[in-house]
Amino acid sequence: MRPSPPPLLRRTAIALLTALAVAVGATAATESRAAAAGVEDEGVSCPAPALPDAGSLPTVTRLPDPFKRLNGTRITSQADWRCQRNEIKKLAEKFVYGEKPAKPSSVTGTVSASNITVNVSHNGRSASFSAGVELPSGTGPFPAVVVLGGFGADTATIKAAGAAVIKYDPYSVGREGTGRANKQGAFYSVYGSNSTTGLLVAWAWGVSRIIDVLEQSGGSILRGDATGVTGCSRFGKGTFVTGAFDQRIALTMPIESGTAGAPIFRGVPGEGAQSLSSAYGEQPWLGDAFGSFTGSPARLPVDTHETVAMIAPRGLFIMDNPHIANLGPRSASVAALAGAEVYKALGAGGNITYWSDVQDGNHCANRAEWREPLRQNIQKFLLKTGNAAGVMRISSRAAGNLAEWRDWTTPGLDGSTSPTPSASSSSPPTGSCSTTYTAGQQWADRFNLTVNVSGGSNWVVTVTARSPQYFQNSWNAATTLSSNNTVLTARPNGSGNSFGFTVMHNGNWTWPAISCLIA
The missing domain is CATH 2.60.40.290 (Immunoglobulin-like)
Structure with missing residues (x-):
């Protein structure tokens, strides 16, 4: 029989092994967090922020600082972003979109080569809906792009790039044409027809439940860890919000989303875009609370550049139309430029693309200019076979000026970026x-x-x-x-x-x- 090691040596060995296990576990946790695989919202463990009351909000004409906490301090590291994003999310839910509930107590369903079914139960209420599937050529399992509404998306290019198309009808989850006190669809069947949550978040909730089913399916047909989302016009609005509120979505691709989508709320009134009151009243897209801000967007403690920031550092490809002022493309470009500052601070500046430099002025047309960046984004974020950097292709017809909208600087987080000096503090070359x-x-x-x-x-x-x-x-x-x-x-x-x-x-x-x- 082998003799036991001396007690001191045994304690030392145990300590070394424990330290090694902790180090390995920490590394695994870091890698898991970086990938954010299977995490709908990684901010759930953050302390609950003390949100301001609507009556106490000051008027701030420029865009809120996405790096400033509610307590007035600014974040200083990339690790701070998780809880900073959570604060932005809570503000956006309270004042703009309405609350997106956490995953229901029961989500089940099936996945086939042609169809996905979703069954939801929560607090004694239940609802079901389905979505179609179109597979690309080749052998799966395939990544998939959820297409909201079925028009405006270049599904041929998506499938040619190697991704499946999931044909999702948002109206099955949140119908248009209803009053705010009588909202209809699967979401409202579960959470009540008088829910203050708007349709955009309801549509986003439906996509999240589809992803739940994909994750449970075993991945033999469609992968649960490689999902994109796209849609045009009102479904571009839904796409934008969907990508912001589910961190499992690897690639978000809104098309010509217009007011209530990408354009900054503060910029819409001065651009001739669809007014905030018109967008709020046309359909219950936005949360009920937004009604207090349609005439005073400068009182909002958030704006859509922070919805862009909620998507960071994941893939984002915003497609816009500079030929239709009603869509607010100038204000959308400002949102992209300001949100891109968060991408840069997180060391992911190459993960965002904004492209409005197009010739065809028709709304929701498939445009030749977008085909190659669409293919590149699918390769990079869904197939993991490409590394093309994102670009800002802003049409001169509708180019916003970020300098007019911000009075904050971009911090260097964890040494990944250099602070961006403001115009008043930069030193002139000598x-x-x-x-x-x-x-x-x-x-x-x-x-x-x-x-x-x-x-x-x-x-x-x-x-x-x-x-x-x-x-x-x-x-x-x-x-x-x-x-x-x-x-x-x-x-x-x-x-x-x-x-x-x-x-x-x-x-x-x-x-x-x-x-x-x-x-």
């Missing part, structure tokens, strides 16, 4: 430096360039694309882009005195103009 270009890879539609900077370390390089060029992405520098992606400003981020970028040339192979100054 000296000169020099740059040289080095050509990189070239493709049919784009090319890469590397900039080498000499003459100092605290440089500011401005690169201006030559029409009709625009910048797609950049690396090894802290960069900002103009609203139309044609002017790139770069500063050192600790990676040295060289940085690179990709130019979408649109037929103009001339290298962009460049200047360099020392701050």
Whole structure:
């Protein structure tokens, strides 16, 4: 028989093994949280925030600071974002959309190659609904994109990219054409026809229940861990809210969502878009509480740039139409630009795309300009086979100016980003430096360039694309882009005195103009 180790050695070994197990567990927990797999709302464990009363809200004409807590302090790390997002969610529920209930006590259903059934029971009430399925060619299991409403979405491109289409009728869960005190559909069968929750959250709840069934199905046909959502017009509004309120959704793709969708509430009155009172009164899309703000959106403690932020750092592809002012595309571009600041702070700036640079002005048309970014987003976020960076392709016809709407800066969280100085606090360049270009890879539609900077370390390089060029992405520098992606400003981020970028040339192979100054 082997002798037992001495007590001190035995205690030391046990301590080492325990420490190793804790370290491994912490790593696994971190990786699990980063993936957020199977988590509808990871903020449920955060302390309940003390929400303000509607009567005490001040008038704030600029967009609320998405990095500021309700107690007035600002978050300082990426780890803080989980509970900060939860505060934003609670504000959005109370004042804008209405509450999205947690998963019901019982959700069951079936998944086949052509159909999904959902059965829900909660507190003695029950409801059922179903959705159709269209599979792509090939062998599953497949990721899937839930298409709200059945029009406006490019289902052919979705399936060609390798994802299934789930045909979801939101009206089965929350019907239009009803009064606010007599709402109808599966959601209201469970939570009451006089629920103060609006249709957009009810539709989002229905998608969440579909995902519940996918997760329970075993994944032999459709994967439960790779779901996207899309829809156009009123269903673009629903898509936007759905992606914000369920963190299991890997890719959110609203199309021409209009007022009550992506456009900032504060910007809608000055743009000639559908008025807030019209959108609130047309259908019970928004929560009942929003009725107090239709004439005073500056009193809202949240705005839609924070709905964008709730989706971060997951995939977001906003498709918009600059030809119809009623859709509020200028205000939507501001929401995307402001929300993108949260993406950048979380180290996920490449996960958001806003694209309104399109020629066809018809509402909810399938547009050629969106097909390639649609395919790239599906590859990146659902199939995990691509890494294309997101872009801001904002049409000059409806380009918002974020500087007019914010008085807050973007913090560096966990050292992943550099703080973005405000116009009043930035130091003007005082000296000169020099740059040289080095050509990189070239493709049919784009090319890469590397900039080498000499003459100092605290440089500011401005690169201006030559029409009709625009910048797609950049690396090894802290960069900002103009609203139309044609002017790139770069500063050192600790990676040295060289940085690179990709130019979408649109037929103009001339290298962009460049200047360099020392701050």
